Amino acid sequence: MIKRVFIFLSVSSLFFSCKNELSEEDLPDNKHLKELIVDMEGEFAVLTEEIKLLESYYQTILENRDSLLLTADKDKYQIVGSFSNNIPEENSLLSKLILSTKSPDPEKSLEEIYFTNGLDSAFRTVCKRHSIIAQVYTNSAMQVSRVYPPYDAQNLMNSDIDLHNYNFYYKADEENNPSKGVVWIPEVYVDPAGKGWILSLIMPVYDGDKLFAVLGIDVTVDEILRRFLENENGNFLIINGKGDIVSGNSSSIEALSLPPLKNHIYRETIKTDNFRISDYNLFRSKSLQVREMAQAFLMKREEKFVFRNENNLTAAIAASFSFTDWYLIEINPSLDEQ
Structure with a gap:
C-alpha cells in the first residue's frame, strides 16, 4: 500500500511539474521589442x-x-x-x-x-x-x-x-x-x-x-541606455552580432552570470579604466544556458528561449535591428504581455 502511494505521488508530481513548466508557446511575441527598435532606428x-x-x-x-x-x-x-x-x-x-x-x-x-x-x-x-x-x-x-x-x-x-x-x-x-x-x-x-x-x-x-x-x-x-531603455518596464539589453553587450538594464546583465557590475550599475562599469567589453559577452557567461541562449538568438535566428532550472532566469525573447548587426533582448518577459 505504501509503495502504491509513493508511485502515485511521484507520477502526480511529475504530471504537475510538466504542466507548470514553461514552453516557448507560453511566451509573449516580440512585438514590443520591435516597437522599441523602430523608435531607436x-x-x-x-x-x-x-x-x-x-x-x-x-x-x-x-x-x-x-x-x-x-x-x-x-x-x-x-x-x-x-x-x-x-x-x-x-x-x-x-x-x-x-x-x-x-x-x-x-x-x-x-x-x-x-x-x-x-x-x-x-x-x-x-x-x-x-x-x-x-x-x-x-x-x-x-x-x-x-x-x-x-x-x-x-x-x-x-x-x-x-x-x-x-x-x-x-x-x-x-x-x-x-x-x-x-x-x-x-x-x-x-x-x-x-x-x-x-x-x-x-x-x-x-x-x-x-x-x-x-x-x-x-x-x-550611456545616452542609448538613458534614452531608450532606462524607463522601460522590463529587463532589456542590446547585444551585437558577436554577443557583446552594447547597453542594457543592470538587472538584466547581472542575471546572466557575467562579471559583477560596479555598484550594480552598468553605466558606471563601462566608465572604469579596466572595463573590457569582451568580458561582457554572452558567449563568455559562466552559465551554459546563457551561452545556449546566445547561440539560439545569434546563430539560429530564433526569437524565444526558455531556461531550465536556471537561477533567476525563466525565459527570454529577442528581435533584430535592421540598420546594424544588433539584437534587443528582454530577459524574463512578463507572461501578461501575451
Missing part, C-alpha cells in the same frame, strides 16, 4: 540624413576651397604644437583641432584648416538639433582632426596620433566601404577623446576619386 535614421547633409556641405567647401582660402580668417585658431589652444569652457563656438605630426605635409594641413573652418557652425547646428549626439567631427587624409564640441585634447591625445589607424576612419575608406556611403560601426569602442563607450556613424568625403576626410557622429552608450 527612427532616431538613428535622422542622424543618417544629417551626416549626408554634412557631406554635401563639405563637398561645397571643397569645390570653393580657393576662394575660401582667400577670405579665410587665419587667426581663428592658434595651433600650438599639434593642438589648437582654445579652451573648451571659454568659447563654445569653436571646435577642437589636432594637426598630427603624422601629417605628410603640415603646410597643406594648415591650409585645410583655414578653408574648412566653416564646418564649425555646421557641426554646432547639428549638435544643437539632436541632444542624443555626443560629438560631430571630421578626420582627414592629411591627419587633421576637427571635433565639436571642443574637449581637452592636449591632455587626452598624443601629438603623433595616427588618425587612419582608428575604425572611425578606416571603416569608411574605399577598401572597407567601396559603396562610399554611410557606415554604422556595430562595435562600440572607447572614444579616444574621452567620451567613454560610443557608437559611431561615419561617412567618407571624396575629392574626386581620392578620400579627403571622414565625417563622424558619435552617440554614447
